[in-house]
Amino acid sequence: MNQVDSKxxxxxxxxxxxxxxxxxxxxxxxxxxxxxxKDTRGSVTVIGAGKAAAAMALTLEQxxxxxxxxxxxxxxxxxxxxxxxxxxxxxxxxxxxMGVQVSHKIALLTxxxxxxxxxxxxxxxxxSALLPLPAVGISFQDKQxxxxxxxxxxxxxxxxxxxxxxxxxxxxxRLAQMCAPxxxxxxxISDVPGDDPSVIASGPTSPDSTTSEQALAIxxxxxxxxxxxxxxxxxxxxxxxxxPHDLAKYNNQFTLISTPQQALNAAASKAxxxxxxxxxxxxxxxxxxxxxxxxxxxxxxxxxxxxxxIKPPCVIISGGETSVTLKGSGRGGRNSEFLLSFIxxxxxxxxxxxxxxxxxxDTDGIDGSEHNAGCLFQPSTMQQAHLKQLNLGEYxxxxxxxxxxxxxxxxxxxxPTRTNVNDFRAILIY
Amino acid sequence: MNQVDSKxxxxxxxxxxxxxxxxxxxxxxxxxxxxxxKDTRGSVTVIGAGKAAAAMALTLEQxxxxxxxxxxxxxxxxxxxxxxxxxxxxxxxxxxxMGVQVSHKIALLTxxxxxxxxxxxxxxxxxSALLPLPAVGISFQDKQxxxxxxxxxxxxxxxxxxxxxxxxxxxxxRLAQMCAPxxxxxxxISDVPGDDPSVIASGPTSPDSTTSEQALAIxxxxxxxxxxxxxxxxxxxxxxxxxPHDLAKYNNQFTLISTPQQALNAAASKAxxxxxxxxxxxxxxxxxxxxxxxxxxxxxxxxxxxxxxIKPPCVIISGGETSVTLKGSGRGGRNSEFLLSFIxxxxxxxxxxxxxxxxxxDTDGIDGSEHNAGCLFQPSTMQQAHLKQLNLGEYxxxxxxxxxxxxxxxxxxxxPTRTNVNDFRAILIY
Numbered sequence: 064m065n066q067v068d069s070k071x072x073x074x075x076x077x078x079x080x081x082x083x084x085x086x087x088x089x090x091x092x093x094x095x096x097x098x099x100x101k102d103t104r105g106s107v108t109v110i111g112a113g114k115a116a117a118a119m120a121l122t123l124e125q126x127x128x129x130x131x132x133x134x135x136x137x138x139x140x141x142x143x144x145x146x147x148x149x150x151x152x153x154x155x156x157x158x159x160x161m162g163v164q165v166s167h168k169i170a171l172l173t174x175x176x177x178x179x180x181x182x183x184x185x186x187x188x189x190x191s192a193l194l195p196l197p198a199v200g201i202s203f204q205d206k207q208x209x210x211x212x213x214x215x216x217x218x219x220x221x222x223x224x225x226x227x228x229x230x231x232x233x234x235x236x237r238l239a240q241m242c243a244p245x246x247x248x249x250x251x252i253s254d255v256p257g258d259d260p261s262v263i264a265s266g267p268t269s270p271d272s273t274t275s276e277q278a279l280a281i282x283x284x285x286x287x288x289x290x291x292x293x294x295x296x297x298x299x300x301x302x303x304x305x306x307p308h309d310l311a312k313y314n315n316q317f318t319l320i321s322t323p324q325q326a327l328n329a330a331a332s333k334a335x336x337x338x339x340x341x342x343x344x345x346x347x348x349x350x351x352x353x354x355x356x357x358x359x360x361x362x363x364x365x366x367x368x369x370x371x372x373i374k375p376p377c378v379i380i381s382g383g384e385t386s387v388t389l390k391g392s393g394r395g396g397r398n399s400e401f402l403l404s405f406i407x408x409x410x411x412x413x414x415x416x417x418x419x420x421x422x423x424x425d426t427d428g429i430d431g432s433e434h435n436a437g438c439l440f441q442p443s444t445m446q447q448a449h450l451k452q453l454n455l456g457e458y459x460x461x462x463x464x465x466x467x468x469x470x471x472x473x474x475x476x477x478x479p480t481r482t483n484v485n486d487f488r489a490i491l492i493y
Numbered sequence: 494m495n496q497v498d499s500k501x502x503x504x505x506x507x508x509x510x511x512x513x514x515x516x517x518x519x520x521x522x523x524x525x526x527x528x529x530x531k532d533t534r535g536s537v538t539v540i541g542a543g544k545a546a547a548a549m550a551l552t553l554e555q556x557x558x559x560x561x562x563x564x565x566x567x568x569x570x571x572x573x574x575x576x577x578x579x580x581x582x583x584x585x586x587x588x589x590x591m592g593v594q595v596s597h598k599i600a601l602l603t604x605x606x607x608x609x610x611x612x613x614x615x616x617x618x619x620x621s622a623l624l625p626l627p628a629v630g631i632s633f634q635d636k637q638x639x640x641x642x643x644x645x646x647x648x649x650x651x652x653x654x655x656x657x658x659x660x661x662x663x664x665x666x667r668l669a670q671m672c673a674p675x676x677x678x679x680x681x682i683s684d685v686p687g688d689d690p691s692v693i694a695s696g697p698t699s700p701d702s703t704t705s706e707q708a709l710a711i712x713x714x715x716x717x718x719x720x721x722x723x724x725x726x727x728x729x730x731x732x733x734x735x736x737p738h739d740l741a742k743y744n745n746q747f748t749l750i751s752t753p754q755q756a757l758n759a760a761a762s763k764a765x766x767x768x769x770x771x772x773x774x775x776x777x778x779x780x781x782x783x784x785x786x787x788x789x790x791x792x793x794x795x796x797x798x799x800x801x802x803i804k805p806p807c808v809i810i811s812g813g814e815t816s817v818t819l820k821g822s823g824r825g826g827r828n829s830e831f832l833l834s835f836i837x838x839x840x841x842x843x844x845x846x847x848x849x850x851x852x853x854x855d856t857d858g859i860d861g862s863e864h865n866a867g868c869l870f871q872p873s874t875m876q877q878a879h880l881k882q883l884n885l886g887e888y889x890x891x892x893x894x895x896x897x898x899x900x901x902x903x904x905x906x907x908x909p910t911r912t913n914v915n916d917f918r919a920i921l922i923y
Contacts, residue, residue, distance in 0.1 A: 219886065257842050324799060343801045345791035347842065354784030361775035361813060369754060371773045383791060412687050412777065456649065
């Protein structure tokens with residue numbers, strides 16, 4: 064090993080430290096204040112939604128000198144006690160009535176603003192589900208049933224987002240329209256590959272490039288039953304989301320304060336302090352988790368067998384958002400699915416002389432619907448698996464990564480981190 | 494760009510040259526002779542199977558000084574005219590009666606050998622299907638129906654191989670057993686991720702670590718109807734494949750003459766002559782082609798947006814064997830599926846300033862069951878797609894990459910190359 068002192072070096076603790084570094088580097092407490100306007104003495108209305116919204120509001124309160132009022136909505140369990148900003152918790156990822164009520168309340172807050180007013184909009188991943196207020200005349204039930212139908216019929220995410228934005232009172236730039244003519248400063252934490260402002264939390268303050276006509280065509284393409292109210296709305300010119308020229312009239316600024324890339328860079332710098340060469344594979348990896356894992360395993364083999372493109376000790380770091388097509392009835396999110404498939408791929412390849420450790424976790428602290436952020440792979444993982452006669456292939460086929468890593472004692476539990484820059488994977492080869 | 498002269502540089506020709514380099518670097522004409530014994534004056538019996546078997550025999554004839562007799566089997570269209578070695582063509586990937594007859598003839602050739610005899614066994618990808626002779630007492634039809642059932646029930650490739658070897662007269666080291674006590678020199682071209690000798694052409698001269706008991710358990714696990722003859726055979730101690738200690742008694746040498754890694758290294762060296770930084774991602778990428786493509790696209794984004802881990806102009810090179818789960822009724826192999834999904838992923842991400850070109854092809858010259866080796870992605874691909882209103886997502890959903898790239902005029906047609914080191918992908922970013 065290069066500079067790594069093999070006696071004192073703890074690979075598992077090292078990977079956990081990289082993950083903690085990625086989280087703290089993207090936490091609003093670290094990243095928001097430097098983006099605020101120089102003059103913070105004015106009065107502001109704060110609105111926001113997403114897993115980091117309360118933490119963002121708290122940080123804002125600590126740095127804003129002028130009077131603050133407002134309301135943000137976060138998923139249940141992601142709240143923080145703010146002094147001036149009201150924090151309400153609602154359901155995520157499937158919206159509930161509370162989400163409808165809060166988003167209605169947020170809409171009301173924006174109604175009497177003048178050109179002298181300043182709105183600070185705090186957005187992060189999860190914000191879309193937390194702002195489910197339907198457009199005028201459409202019931203929450205109708206909106207939900209269309210959403211469910213779109214998810215079931217295999218519509219592309221772009222198509223789902225187009226429809227969502229056109230059936231929403233808030234998304235696709237409508238919130239910005241409501242705030243007009245006030246000045247809006249949006250501060251956002253990106254959890255989407257590519258960091259597109261119109262995708263983060265479904266872009267409530269960003270112009271939308273899709274049209275009502277397209278939304279209707281998508282519903283017809285998938286032969287989805289369209290309630291009369293929805294058809295009428297989509298045929299109504301008012302259903303059109305604001306386009307760039309509509310919002311360009313106002314002072315509407317968008318600032319990304321935290322991105323996946325930032326988190327990966329911070330982890331990479333941390334690795335270097337250990338003398339371990341970091342290699343950021345990508346900040347925007349997408350695809351089926353168990354297949355993405357096979358590619359990561361192949362890259363590990365290349366490093367271990369051919370020291371290409373870099374020599375161990377090194378750590379491959381990647382972010383993005385993988386997905387899982389459920390076929391089994393097990394527990395666990397995409398990160399446990401990823402790691403289980405990764406281990407399975409490694410065990411199928413000829414053994415190398417190198418030691419491999421890995422971590423796969425969600426920076427928001429919740430991997431899917433379980434209470435763990437993610438999981439670890441270390442030598443004891445395989446020892447436990449052998450001892451307990453766990454069949455990796457069967458756990459994977461049953462989408463049961465959580466149970467597997469629970470049994471091998473490799474769950475990482477952080478609780479909600481109050482930030483969200485999506486997946487974090489680090490694989491150490493040394 | 495670094496040293497690349499942008500005026501005279503032709504990115505498409507560059508990628509095609511890398512592919513041609515990978516093929517020629519792994520062709521037996523380039524790689525076999527240096528591995529032959531120093532003394533080639535003895536009499537040899539040549540046997541062999543696979544896409545490269547005839548080309549290997551031809552090269553051997555050119556370098557072997559002593560008398561040569563023998564027989565090799567290749568897929569239809571992969572023959573070469575040899576002077577001393579008989580070359581017979583049979584069906585691949587689904588075996589036919591011709592394959593049964595030829596493999597029987599090969600078995601007969603090995604029956605009267607003494608300890609003074611030398612056998613040269615020439616193996617390459619495709620050899621398994623070309624040597625379908627069943628074990629004693631099992632009919633070709635029964636062996637085939639079990640094989641088909643295993644493929645249908647979703648058995649893992651390891652499981653399929655275990656059963657195949659135990660129902661075969663040739664595979665899993667049995668050919669070596671037949672040749673004993675003669676000296677065997679096996680020369681192999683690897684088309685398998687990991688280059689395991691017992692996997693290449695199902696390892697006719699390599700010991701097998703699986704057992705008849707396991708083969709029976711696999712058939713029972715997937716509730717496959719087991720004909721009486723097969724059950725009796727697998728319960729017969731003679732059905733056991735030779736283990737390492739069985740073959741260690743004989744002079745049985747195995748030499749890899751060409752590997753995927755060799756081909757990738759040659760392409761990488763060629764890229765360097767153009768001043769383009771090569772980066773070999775892995776020689777053993779596996780997984781669903783369209784998902785593997787998404788990871789490649791994410792890596793391209795990272796290079797284009799963040800120049801991590803290398804700066805353009807650069808070329809990402811990878812090998813291995815991806816797979817396609819057929820859902821549509823289109824045409825094309827895994828490489829056209831890969832490239833179509835790759836392009837689709839790129840178009841979904843924010844555009845970069847960089848130009849991206851790509852090639853994905855099979856080094857054996859046949860991508861799946863079509864006549865093309867693979868396909869290209871270049872600026873004209875998207876121009877043609879727009880002009881002809883081709884919907885990338887629909888072509889991909891229908892597994893119809895061949896038709897797409899036929900319409901954009903991007904098919905690569907080489908004909909059988911008479912080598913086979915599996916997939917070759919190169920993505921140029923500049």
